[in-house]
Structures are given as C-alpha cells and as structure tokens.
Amino acid sequence: MNNFLASRSQVLQKIEVACKYSQRDPKTVALLAVSKTHPSETLREMYHAGQHKFGENYLQEALDKIQSLNDLEIEWHFIGHVQRNKTKHLAANFAWIHGVDRFIIAERLSNQREDTQIALNICLQVNIDGQNTKDGCHPNDVADLVKQISQLPHLKLRGLMVIPAPDNCGALLQAKQLFDEVKQHHTYPEDWDTLSMGMSGDMVEAIAAGSTMVRIGTALFGTRDYSV
Ligand SMILES: *Cc1c(COP(=O)(O)O)cnc(C)c1O
Numbered sequence: 001m002n003n004f005l006a007s008r009s010q011v012l013q014k015i016e017v018a019c020k021y022s023q024r025d026p027k028t029v030a031l032l033a034v035s036k037t038h039p040s041e042t043l044r045e046m047y048h049a050g051q052h053k054f055g056e057n058y059l060q061e062a063l064d065k066i067q068s069l070n071d072l073e074i075e076w077h078f079i080g081h082v083q084r085n086k087t088k089h090l091a092a093n094f095a096w097i098h099g100v101d102r103f104i105i106a107e108r109l110s111n112q113r114e115d116t117q118i119a120l121n122i123c124l125q126v127n128i129d130g131q132n133t134k135d136g137c138h139p140n141d142v143a144d145l146v147k148q149i150s151q152l153p154h155l156k157l158r159g160l161m162v163i164p165a166p167d168n169c170g171a172l173l174q175a176k177q178l179f180d181e182v183k184q185h186h187t188y189p190e191d192w193d194t195l196s197m198g199m200s201g202d203m204v205e206a207i208a209a210g211s212t213m214v215r216i217g218t219a220l221f222g223t224r225d226y227s228v
Pocket of ligand 1: 199
C-alpha cells in the first residue's frame with residue numbers, strides 16, 4: 001500500500017478543480033513535488049505513486065538523493081537560492097534551475113554545462129512583491145536579463161519563478177503580467193512557457209493567476225521536520 005497515492009491524487013484533483021474554475025486545461029499545470037528534508041525512500045515511494053518531477057532546495061542533500069535514486073527516471077529541479085560557488089554541481093546534476101536572478105549565475109551555469117548534456121532549463125527568479133530578501137531580481141530588470149540570458153548557449157530560458165508573501169494575490173497577478181510582457185516582446189525566448197508559482201498554501205490562487213508549475217511540498221508529504 002503506497003501512502004502517497006492518496007495525497008498525490010488529492011493534489012492533482014485540486015489542480016484540476018482550480019483549472020476548471022479558471023477555464024484552463026489541467027495539462028498546462030505541472031506538479032513539482034518539493035521534497036526537501038524528506039529521505040530518499042520517501043521520494044522513491046512518491047515516484048512509484050506516479051510523480052517524476054522533484055524539487056530540492058539544498059545542494060548537498062539533493063546530491064545525496066540524486067545518487068541514491070539514480071535507478072529512477074527523475075527530473076530534478078533546484079528551487080533553492082543559487083550561490084555562485086555551487087553552480088558547477090548544479091549544472092552537472094539538474095534538469096532545471098528555478099532560482100537564477102543574476103546574469104553572472106546564468107553565465108556560469110551555461111559555461112559549466114557539458115556539451116554532451118541537453119540544455120539546462122532556467123527560470124528567472126523575480127522578487128515580485130519587493131520583499132526584504134536578496135533573492136530574486138527587481139521586476140524592472142527582467143527585460144534586460146531575459147535578453148542577456150537567452151543568448152547563452154547551454155541554457156533554455158523557460159520563464160519566471162516567484163515566491164510572493166503568503167496571501168499576496170496581487171503579486172501572483174503581477175507575476176503573470178510580467179511573464180506575458182516578455183512574451184509580447186517580439187524577441188522573446190522560443191521556449192518561454194513556464195511560470196513557476198504556487199505552493200501548498202496558494203496553489204489555487206496561483207493557478208487562477210496563470211501558473212504553469214506549482215511547487216508543492218506540505219500537501220504531498222505532510223509537514224517538514226527540520227530537526228532531523
Ligand atoms: C519549500 C518550498 C516550496 C514548498 O512549500 P509548501 O508550502 O511545503 O508546499 C515551494 N517553493 C519553494 C521555493 C520552497 O522553498
């Protein structure tokens with residue numbers, strides 16, 4: 001009996017209802033399982049419940065899991081803050097990096113991605129609601145960063161990633177607007193199709209606002225225990 005079949009189908013159902021409500025096709029919203037703090041065996045169970053996209057926040061923890069689950073066809077996403085001295089391991093081991101917010105980081109990832117690997121998928125992280133954090137570029141810098149990053153050879157710039165404060169529905173709409181503005185520009189990147197936003201607490205609102213990838217931890221795995 002797989003414990004995670006039920007929680008996963010509940011989340012998928014919630015996505016479906018949210019899509020119906022906003023007249024969207026559920027196929028346009030991907031579910032990323034955020035598995036930070038959970039052991040490899042938990043991810044393996046979730047994988048067997050049908051989940052193949054996993055998001056991790058901490059590099060060393062993620063590398064250990066990637067190693068011990070290398071018999072599975074997992075698509076690994078890094079959703080944590082990207083530090084300059086960690087880009088080599090990120091470029092080598094992940095399919096997606098969501099937290100890119102400076103050109104120098106993107107440039108390093110592109111340089112360190114091997115020619116033999118397929119392009120690394122990137123989301124540009126935007127500090128959409130001006131939170132007091134170093135993470136995410138300023139909304140006014142998005143256009144220039146998109147222009148620069150989309151020229152790097154080993155990357156595919158897929159879209160934007162935001163983590164607005166809880167209950168800030170206005171910020172979700174602003175993110176969607178910013179995402180569309182890039183698209184309206186005649187030189188937008190050809191793979192510009194991803195708006196990574198929405199967590200367990202605001203996934204319905206995020207889908208209503210136009211999210212194409214929700215990052216869900218708690219609703220799939222239960223509450224996290226950081227003490228272990
Ligand atoms: C932890 C985390 C999530 C998942 O949050 P839940 O509230 O547990 O769904 C999503 N996105 C990011 C960037 C995170 O760090």
